[in-house]
Amino acid sequence: MPSVWIDYDLCDGCTLCIKKCPYGAVELQEGRPRILDNCTCCGLCLEVCKQGALQTDIQQRAIPDFSSWSGIWVFAEQHDGRLADVGLELLGKAREIGDQRSEEVCALLLGNGVEDLAGTLFSYGADRVYLVQDPLLGTYSTEGYTAALARLVDAYQPEILLVGATDLGRDLAPRLARRVGAGLTADCTGLKIDAEEGILLQTRPAFGGNIMATIANRFSRPQMATVRPGVMEKKTGFPSEGVLCREEAGITEQTIRVNRLETRAEEHEPIDLSKARVIVTAGRGAASKEGLALLGELARALDGELAGTRALIEEEWLPPDRQIGQTGQTVRPELYIGCGVSGAVQHRAGMSGSRYVIAVNKDSRAPIFQVADWGLVGDLFQIIPELINTLSDKAPGSSG
Amino acid sequence: MNIIVLVKQVPDTTEVSIDPKTGNLVREGVESIINPHDRHALEAALQFKEQHGGSITAISMGPGQAVDALSEALGMGADDGILLSDPAFAGADTWATSYTLARAIEKKGDYDLILCGRQAIDGDTAQVGPQLAELLGIAQVTSVCGVESLESGSSRVLKRIKGGRELIHCPLPALWSVVSELNTPRYPHMERLIRACDPKSAIVTWNAADIGVKTQDVGLQGSLTQVIATFPPKTERKGEMLEGDPRSMVSSLVARLRENKL
Numbered sequence: 001m002p003s004v005w006i007d008y009d010l011c012d013g014c015t016l017c018i019k020k021c022p023y024g025a026v027e028l029q030e031g032r033p034r035i036l037d038n039c040t041c042c043g044l045c046l047e048v049c050k051q052g053a054l055q056t057d058i059q060q061r062a063i064p065d066f067s068s069w070s071g072i073w074v075f076a077e078q079h080d081g082r083l084a085d086v087g088l089e090l091l092g093k094a095r096e097i098g099d100q101r102s103e104e105v106c107a108l109l110l111g112n113g114v115e116d117l118a119g120t121l122f123s124y125g126a127d128r129v130y131l132v133q134d135p136l137l138g139t140y141s142t143e144g145y146t147a148a149l150a151r152l153v154d155a156y157q158p159e160i161l162l163v164g165a166t167d168l169g170r171d172l173a174p175r176l177a178r179r180v181g182a183g184l185t186a187d188c189t190g191l192k193i194d195a196e197e198g199i200l201l202q203t204r205p206a207f208g209g210n211i212m213a214t215i216a217n218r219f220s221r222p223q224m225a226t227v228r229p230g231v232m233e234k235k236t237g238f239p240s241e242g243v244l245c246r247e248e249a250g251i252t253e254q255t256i257r258v259n260r261l262e263t264r265a266e267e268h269e270p271i272d273l274s275k276a277r278v279i280v281t282a283g284r285g286a287a288s289k290e291g292l293a294l295l296g297e298l299a300r301a302l303d304g305e306l307a308g309t310r311a312l313i314e315e316e317w318l319p320p321d322r323q324i325g326q327t328g329q330t331v332r333p334e335l336y337i338g339c340g341v342s343g344a345v346q347h348r349a350g351m352s353g354s355r356y357v358i359a360v361n362k363d364s365r366a367p368i369f370q371v372a373d374w375g376l377v378g379d380l381f382q383i384i385p386e387l388i389n390t391l392s393d394k395a396p397g398s399s400g
Numbered sequence: 401m402n403i404i405v406l407v408k409q410v411p412d413t414t415e416v417s418i419d420p421k422t423g424n425l426v427r428e429g430v431e432s433i434i435n436p437h438d439r440h441a442l443e444a445a446l447q448f449k450e451q452h453g454g455s456i457t458a459i460s461m462g463p464g465q466a467v468d469a470l471s472e473a474l475g476m477g478a479d480d481g482i483l484l485s486d487p488a489f490a491g492a493d494t495w496a497t498s499y500t501l502a503r504a505i506e507k508k509g510d511y512d513l514i515l516c517g518r519q520a521i522d523g524d525t526a527q528v529g530p531q532l533a534e535l536l537g538i539a540q541v542t543s544v545c546g547v548e549s550l551e552s553g554s555s556r557v558l559k560r561i562k563g564g565r566e567l568i569h570c571p572l573p574a575l576w577s578v579v580s581e582l583n584t585p586r587y588p589h590m591e592r593l594i595r596a597c598d599p600k601s602a603i604v605t606w607n608a609a610d611i612g613v614k615t616q617d618v619g620l621q622g623s624l625t626q627v628i629a630t631f632p633p634k635t636e637r638k639g640e641m642l643e644g645d646p647r648s649m650v651s652s653l654v655a656r657l658r659e660n661k662l
Contacts, residue, residue: 020629022627022629022630023491037463038463038490039490040490040491040619040620041491041620042491042620042626042627044628044629061621142530142539142540143539146534166562167542167543167560167561167562170526170527170542171530171540171542171543173527174494174525174526174527174528174529174530174531174534175530175531175533175534175540177495177527177531178495178498178530178531178534178535179534182624183493183495183623183624183625184494184495184527184625185625186494186523186524186525186526186527187524187525201628202625205524205633206522206523206524206630207411207413207522209633210413210633211630211631211632211633212630212631212632212633212634213627213629213630214627214628214629214630214631215625215626215627215628216625216626216628217624217625218626219623219624220624257539257570257571258539258540258541258568258569258570258571258574259568259569260566260567260568261556261566261567261568261569262566262567263561263564263565263566263567264558264564264565264566264567265563265564266563266564269563270562270563321562321563326524334662335657335662345413346413348633352633356660356662357637358653364641369639369641370637370639371637372637372639373637373638373639373640373656374638374640374641374642374653374656375639375640375641375642376641376642376646376649376650376653377641378646378649379646382646383646383649383650386646386647386650387650387653387654390650390651390654391654
């Protein structure tokens with residue numbers, strides 16, 4: 001095993017190495033940094049030390065030549081002939097990256113009888129659509145889709161491949177990445193090209209949203225990432241025509257071992273909170289029949305949706321499709337109003353992209369106030385009725 | 401029915417905080433727990449064993465202290481445990497982790513089912529399960545929320561999807577990741593837990609040599625992705641606390657909303 005050590009004659013105790021270490025493996029002890037056992041020898045501390053005090057016998061890993069890999073690819077998820085929004089959102093991002101890198105933006109459209117969707121993909125920024133149609137791709141299967149996509153990756157060698165971090169995407173992307181030999185970053189909330197190296201920098205929350213990590217994928221291609229729905233912005237207005245390439249799926253019935261026998265829908269149509277312009281969120285402080293009735297009224301007054309924190313869903317005050325947070329939905333409405341929401345990091349991970357945040361809570365120390373534009377400390381049963389009255393009195397339709 | 405359950409020891413992320421001065425994670429004093437989702441995988445394995453017999457092996461990769469997660473698994477009722485621990489495994493991404501687990505599982509052999517939690521609460525990637533299934537060449541079902549039938553070589557399971565469930569036919573051997581609604585995990589049995597913590601318990605430790613992997617193929621060296629920076633989540637909020645009684649707070653709030661054309 002290689003190691004990293006410190007030449008204390010050179011160290012001036014600046015602590016930059018401590019700040020840089022993503023593993024918390026450098027600690028200040030008696031005014032001097034000390035490297036702990038959980039050091040992974042990633043070498044990041046060496047880059048920041050101005051004194052040259054950090055030393056190592058790590059061998060630099062050679063980065064293979066990937067100059068022949070080109071194209072920014074997006075998996076266009078569709079269900080029963082309807083495109084998932086996340087694919088269109090990713091095309092917006094891919095367009096931006098493609099323009100920067102002067103590379104083609106391609107959408108991957110798999111299914112049976114889905115040809116009509118290609119025009120939409122062009123109009124959201126794709127230069128080229130790879131269309132793979134096969135009766136065996138009519139419903140999603142991990143193995144069928146993995147095989148068909150791996151065939152495309154092997155044939156055309158894209159530089160980047162983005163997949164929505166949906167149920168389907170999180171099932172498909174890791175299997176595909178492993179098959180094509182690519183590194184994969186999960187659930188990204190930010191993507192950008194590094195100006196010097198030209199690689200994709202992938203940013204994602206970790207440790208329950210307590211920290212953001214930027215991840216690079218230097219040693220394999222394509223650079224693969226799944227991206228949270230609702231995070232990237234769609235770009236429209238591109239011509240609805242482009243290059244349509246029909247491809248074979250290259251699979252047989254034997255490819256697919258796991259089969260969907262039937263789908264059992266929930267009794268009610270699930271709410272897609274990511275489309276709401278205004279979201280009123282109930283936290284534990286609103287966990288009562290009266291509280292929820294009041295917040296429901298506010299949501300209606302603002303033409304918005306009612307949502308809840310994990311506690312409210314677990315205690316069955318609200319159905320699971322109305323949960324915001326790490327284990328629920330990620331939302332970015334124009335206006336988020338948290339009522340009786342304490343603002344645990346897991347919840348904040350799902351709402352921090354909101355345009356404006358209002359927090360109403362009795363406890364002035366509640367963490368939600370740290371991420372609020374406007375904070376109101378007080379009893380929501382006094383504040384919310386007042387707000388509903390003011391909104392309906394003075395300017396009907398002011399929500400719009 | 402021989403079942404392998406993957407368990408991960410994680411910091412209790414609800415206890416993790418950020419040092420406001422350095423922007424680093426404060427890990428001191430944060431309890432290490434068994435990943436909560438993995439407890440549902442263990443419970444499922446125990447119920448299957450109760451119905452079909454067989455044995456349950458819990459496998460974990462981590463530093464020496466991760467043995468606690470395996471002890472807890474044995475305390476719940478797993479038959480034996482394998483800890484994959486070697487300094488060379490440190491810093492692994494999901495690519496290197498799935499490779500390491502695959503080599504260990506191939507060495508162990510003889511399994512019908514591999515169960516894991518939906519995702520780990522520290523990394524939240526949900527990638528290792530499918531990557532491992534691919535490496536082992538077995539079928540996978542993610543987000544299993546119910547089991548309708550399970551027999552040797554074949555199963556029918558329910559998979560949670562947005563807005564409903566799917567009934568899936570899945571051949572065995574297979575890997576399933578499970579969601580919490582599948583079951584309510586039992587508490588560890590005190591006597592079993594004490595026995596599991598005995599040095600002579602049924603937990604073995606395998607290092608890189610034991611599973612026959614090269615150190616450059618595991619850990620950070622064997623990873624395809626790398627963390628290159630960490631930083632605290634940014635907020636660019638106005639952070640204005642409105643003052644006064646409810647009426648005046650509300651009127652200043654509505655004024656702010658108007659100013660910002662909301």
